[in-house]
Amino acid sequence: MTEQLSADDWIKQGLKALAGNGFTALKADPLAKAMGVSRGSFYWHFADLGAFHAALLKRWREIAAEQIIADVEAGSDEPLKALLRRSFGARLDLERAVRNWAAFDASAQGAVRAIDRRRLDYIETLLEKRGLAPAMAQARAQILYWTFLGFALSGTPVPPARLQRLEDEILRMVSA
Numbered sequence: 001m002t003e004q005l006s007a008d009d010w011i012k013q014g015l016k017a018l019a020g021n022g023f024t025a026l027k028a029d030p031l032a033k034a035m036g037v038s039r040g041s042f043y044w045h046f047a048d049l050g051a052f053h054a055a056l057l058k059r060w061r062e063i064a065a066e067q068i069i070a071d072v073e074a075g076s077d078e079p080l081k082a083l084l085r086r087s088f089g090a091r092l093d094l095e096r097a098v099r100n101w102a103a104f105d106a107s108a109q110g111a112v113r114a115i116d117r118r119r120l121d122y123i124e125t126l127l128e129k130r131g132l133a134p135a136m137a138q139a140r141a142q143i144l145y146w147t148f149l150g151f152a153l154s155g156t157p158v159p160p161a162r163l164q165r166l167e168d169e170i171l172r173m174v175s176a
Contacts (some may be wrong), residue, residue, distance in 0.1 A: 005037060007045040007055065014056045019093040023101035023108070026053060050107075057111040060098055065118045080126045080175070084167045092152040099153065120145055130175055140174045 013035055017025040025031075028039040028049065035041075046052040072082045102108040120141050127137035147170060158166065 005035065005041050005045075009035070010042060010045055010052065011055055011059050014052065015059065015094060018056065018097045018101070022097055023105065026056070028052075053105075053107060057098075057108060060094065061111060061115050061118075064095065064098075065115050065122075069122055080123075080130065081167075081171055083123070083126065084171055087148055088151060088163060088167050088170075092155070095152045096155060116145070127174065132175075144170065144174050 010031065013031050014026055017031060017034065026049070028042040032039040032042055042052070046055065068083070068086055072079045072086065075082065098108060099112055102112040123141035123144055124134075124137045127140055128134060132140065
């Protein structure tokens with residue numbers, strides 16, 4: 001007897017498929033096949049594909065913003081530096097896949113806008129805590145975020161030592 005799958009199992013498989021194959025892979029049949037089950041299991045947990053997509057986008061927000069922010073806040077006396085290391089050091093396949101999906105889907109586009117706003121607000125807060133005036137913090141947060149997005153969307157690997165030097169320079173630039 002196989003163990004019954006949970007909605008979380010489906011969401012994890014969906015995120016994996018999204019990161020690896022793009023949003024067109026987010027269908028019940030191919031996901032069920034990859035998991036070795038019938039698609040009836042999918043519909044046991046999700047009313048339809050739209051509900052599944054909403055659950056995926058919610059989880060993406062949790063792992064791509066809320067979890068990172070919580071980890072940065074819990075573990076660092078220098079949160080901006082920790083955020084840079086975490087953001088620029090992460091695998092960003094899922095980031096690219098969700099942003100590509102957003103070009104074709106209004107729900108994904110809304111999720112991207114919401115996460116962009118959440119991230120920008122958090123970066124602004126960190127910069128203000130470092131002593132920058134609100135207007136300057138807002139401008140530098142936007143520049144820093146655009147830098148991250150350019151890096152994320154490029155998909156170009158950067159050797160670790162070079163990446164660390166770049167992160168250090170970015171920190172100096174936004175903190176000056």
